[in-house]
Amino acid sequence: MKVEQISIFLENKPGGLEYVTRVLKNANINIRALSLADTSDFGILRLIVNDTERAEKSLQDEGFTVRRSFVVAVEIPDRPGGLHSIVETLSRKGINIEYTYAFVERSGENAIIIFRFDRTEEAIAALQENGFVILPGKKIYSL
Amino acid sequence: MIFDEEFETLPREALEALQLKRLQQVAERVYHTVGFYRNAFDEAGVTPDDIKTLDDIRRLPFTTKKDLQDNYPFGLFAVPMGNVIRLHASSGTTGKPTVVGYTKRDIDTWSVLMARSFVASGLTRNDIIHNAYGYGLFTGGLGAHYGAERLGASVIPMSGGSTKKQILILQDFGPTAICCTPSYALYLAEQGEEMGVDMKSLRLRVGILGAEPWSEQMREEIEERLGITALDIYGLSEIIGPGVAIECKEGRSGLHVFEDHFIVEAINPATGSPVKNGEIGELVFTTLTKEAFPLIRYRTRDLSKLVRTPCRCGRTLTRMARVSGRSDDMLIIRGVNVFPSQIESVLLGIEGLEPHYQLIVEREGTLDTLEIRVEVSEKIFSDQVRGLQQIERRITKDIKDYLGVTAAVKLVEAKTLERFEGKAQRVIDKRRI
Structure with a gap:
């Protein structure tokens, strides 16, 4: 039930992101979702793509420092209070969210929230118990 | 004024005769009391008896910083510990510091050399000396302190740091002289101005500045902003500490080496042979009178040139020009000696770090900054910012703990720092000194 994400280390300097997107474009990789965490010196670009393995390899070949990790994708109705209900469930269980980012499905009815937890398996169990829809990786890669 | 008129103005012939006698004595003494020197002399095929003239010093082997490290901590001491009354230390090229020891007479000699230095700078017993050199293992603080007391001046044992308090004391106690690094003198000027203090109207009139390289332009700026005469003092803990050589106020052109206690040579760092008179070479010192920690032909790695012409102050002592650089990669950052190899060993002590790094030294305003890329x-990479920030903090902390300098850490993309075949150039020194 987990989704594989790749993270890329970027220095904060002009052209950094452009280089990554160019490598991915040349490798014909499609980006499904992304988030960029930044500090004053560096950033971490996190991507979910249609072909994780190939994306990782193309970036590594270009000298990027890349790391794979697992995140959880949860589908919720795109309406007020949608995110709150998930966070409330996790909070009750004392599960920490390391970071999160969201995107809206093309049909526009549902939103997909990507979570990185400190205790991934427990989080998945808690969400499923409470009836949330967790999307498998395959579904996200091919959206 | 001259503190030790007799010794500081000896005719060259008499001075050289004294040096020869003392050189023969120290060679004899280290040969019989320090195993390291017995081996080194034997290997070089020389005995103390071979020293018939001063030029024969060239037959003696060099001592290097590595020899000091190999004999850490007390292996080169020439007296039993019972006779050692003080220990000091400075940074070595690896994790271990360089340790030096002093007998009661060594402390006495050192105090006299510092008193001579103060008098050469124009000070008398009526002066108040603000001593902002660090007190502790570093020789600067206590060396200047004892010299000031020997002169009979009033010494304020400020040590380093607490800049605002220093400025308060400069205003209220009215010291007439200050001892510190040149960059700290400028920093005091800058901070004082920022606090709205008219730094030129203080009673300060002389700065005895050293422990790091500086330039004529920097001297002019210090003199202008603090309204003082700034003089250069030279020394290194291995030889005795500050007070090995001092610029006189009358000449202000080169530092007089106290040759009745030290023999100074300038050599070609690659070949070890003497450079021609007046050419830049690496300074090599032999201690003539030190008891606890005598050194034969110690290679300082400091580059300078020797001037043997007479000085208008009346001293007959050889002068060394302001140190113009190093023949190794040692950096002096805010008065602290730092070797890139020390930083490398700290980095490699942190799990997952690879030895791809670069050091950027800059001077921001008046203070040196060190950035480690x-x-x-x-x-070490993860998808979380926190993990990388922890690494940054760990590096900063370890560098501070082991080396005593504050460094800014910048993480850069893999394989973006230059790779070297052969000797790596890991240091970018952007300071214009």
Whole structure:
């Protein structure tokens, strides 16, 4: 039930992101979702793509420092209070969210929230118990 | 004024005769009391009896910083510990410091040399000396302190740091002289101005500045902003500490080496042979009178040139020009000696870090800054910002703990720092000194 994400280390300097997107474009990789965490010196670009393995390899070949990790994708109705209900469930269980980012499905009815937890398996169990829809990786890669 | 008129103005012939006698004595003494020197002399095929003239010093082997490290901590001491009354230390090229020891007479000699230095700078017993050199293992603080007391001046044992308090004391106690590094003198000027203090109207009139390289332009700026005469003092803990050589106020052109206690040579660092008179070479010192920690032909790695012409102050002592650089990669950052190899060993002590790094030294305003650029490898990289920030903090902390300097850490992309075949140039020194 987990989704594989790749993270890329970027220095904060002009052209950094452009280089990554160019490598991915040349490798014909499609980006499904992304988030960029930044500090004053560096950033971490996190991507979910249609072909994780190939994306990782193309970036590594270009000298990027890349790391794979697992995140959880949860589908919720795109309406007020949608995110709150998930966070409330996790909070009750004392599960920490390391970071999160969201995107809206093309049909526009549902939103997909990507979570990185400190205790991934427990989080998945808690969400499923409470009836949330967790999307498998395959579904996200091919959206 | 001259503190030790007799010794500081000896005719060259008499001075050289005294040096020869003392050189023969120290060679004899280290040969019989320090195992390291017995081996080194034997290997070089020389005995103390071979020293018939001063030029024969060239037959003696050099001593290097590595020899000091190999004999850490007390292996080169020439007296039993019972006779050692003080220990000091400075940074070595690896994790271990360089340790030096003093007998009661060594402390006495050192105090006299510092008193001579103060008098050469125009000070008398009526002066108040603000001593902002660090007190502790560093020789600067206590060396200047004892010299000031020997002169009979009033010494304020300020040590380093607490800049605002220093400025308060400069205003209220009215010291007439200050001892510190040149960059700290400028920093005091800058901070004082920022606090709205008219730094030129203080009673300060002389600065005895050293422990790091500086330039004529920097001297002019210090003199202008503090309204003082700034003089250069030279020394290194291995030889005795500050007070090996001092610029006189009358000449202000080169530093007089106290040759009745030290023999100074300038050599070609690559070949070890003497450079021609007036050419830049690496300074090599032999201690003539030190008891606890005598050194034969110690290679300082400091580059300078020797001037043997007479000085208008009346001293007959050889002068060394302001130190113009190093023949190794040692950096002096805010008065602290730092070797890139020390930084490398700290980095490699942190799991997952690779030895791809670069050091950027700059001078921001008046203070030196050190930035360490480290490549991010897959071993330390994670998808979380926190993990990388922890690495940054760990590096800063370890560098501070082991080396005593504050460094800014910048993580950079893998394989973006230059790779070297052969000797790496890891240091970019942007300071214009």
